[in-house]
Amino acid sequence: MTSSQPPTPDSEAVAASQAGERLTVVVAGGGIAGVEGLLALRALGGDLIDLTLVSPGLEFVERPMTVTEPFALGHARRFPLEDVARDTQATLIRGSVSGVAPRWRSLVLENGASVDYDALLLTLGARLEAVIPKALTWTPDADPELLGGVLRDLEEGYASSVAFVIPPGVAWSLPAYELAMMTSRQVAGMDRSSIEVSVITPEHEPLADFGPHVTETLRHELQAGHVHLRTGATLVQRGAELQLEVNGEPVRADHIVALPRPMGVLIPGLPRDENGFIPVDRHGRVRDTERVWAAGDAVSYPLKHGGLAALQADAAAESIAFVAGADIEPKPFRPTLDGVLLTGERGRRLRDDAVAGAVPAGPGRPVAGKVAGRFLTPYLTRRDAAAAGSEPAPAIDHDPDPHLELGSRKDSR
């Protein structure tokens, strides 16, 4: 992420807004960053903007919760993007972006159609790539049955060991720890005492990015959950083979389940780094372009995480709302890691003790969801309440007042 100048008023947008014209904002991608971005844009930009959502799929999936599904310990919330479009007064276009022409403020869809914009927010996520040859690569979307097969093999005696591997270069390691702990918990009820469950990681300390307090908590949880931890793993080329090793020894287990590595979605017309991610500044503005923003897994940033994706979308939405003429002072993206570690039916809140101040792990609590987004989390809560019949259908407040903490309004200083 490059250093950034604060956004300055855009004379063309100011003139348009003075003439009563709304800024046409297109959000491409309906994942965590896309939905957070839409909600933030509607709340902050109100009547100053027209919103369009472009997405190849028509469903929002709460991906971080998919880890619970093979163990029947929870489920990822899924709902039609049509609902989000309705609640944010956005037009929904089904389509996949295949190119962007920033000069013409236009994006091209795979079916050849073009969509014009005044401001574009790209939240395309990442492609997932298998890294460890001969391992099973776990992707929650592509193969929900994969872990079910591993659990069945353990139960029926066809396998006695399973290693969950975080390959070098994988930006989000939490699911490997969660899958291992939930597997170990499941195995405990199988009457097969010899089964070994382990996590293999290139990290020198587990979840080192969250800081020492989190590492200590996780080590304790792994020990209590009878999960073996092996740190400092490397991928070594041995002849024609790429081999996973710890301390020079190849990793052996009856089943090796590896996390995938995220890579950028390649979109012609946009700058990209060596892994295909889009370079942005701290306001989400895409380098060397005008009126194009990006957020979430798609951007060039070393950590990929639902909470960070939402924070990046908030920063971009503030910057766009400012261009549309909203009376706010856009704040840059400031990373704060905030996650929930699932160990079974309960979870522990993990927060970055270096950035956010130490937050004790505290007692476990049942987990309904894992996504921390300023707009998305309350939206999901309102949806749940509406589904349970305890509240009317969710609505988005057009008055930016309730969200003042997100961007400091000029008149509030």
Ligand SMILES: Cc1cc2nc3c(=O)[nH]c(=O)nc-3n(C[C@H](O)[C@H](O)[C@H](O)COP(=O)(O)OP(=O)(O)OC[C@H]3O[C@@H](n4cnc5c(N)ncnc54)[C@H](O)[C@@H]3O)c2cc1C
């Ligand atoms: C295996 C795994 C487990 C994870 N576990 C956790 C966890 O426990 N906790 C956590 O916080 N994070 C977790 N993450 C990370 C988290 O899921 C991501 O950081 C988060 O989903 C990023 O949000 P996003 O909106 O950038 O991308 P996504 O949520 O992936 O959404 C991208 C959207 O863009 C759309 N899209 C793709 N290509 C195009 C295109 N060409 N045109 C238009 N739209 C397009 C997709 O259909 C999708 O709707 C995990 C990630 C993985 C891979």
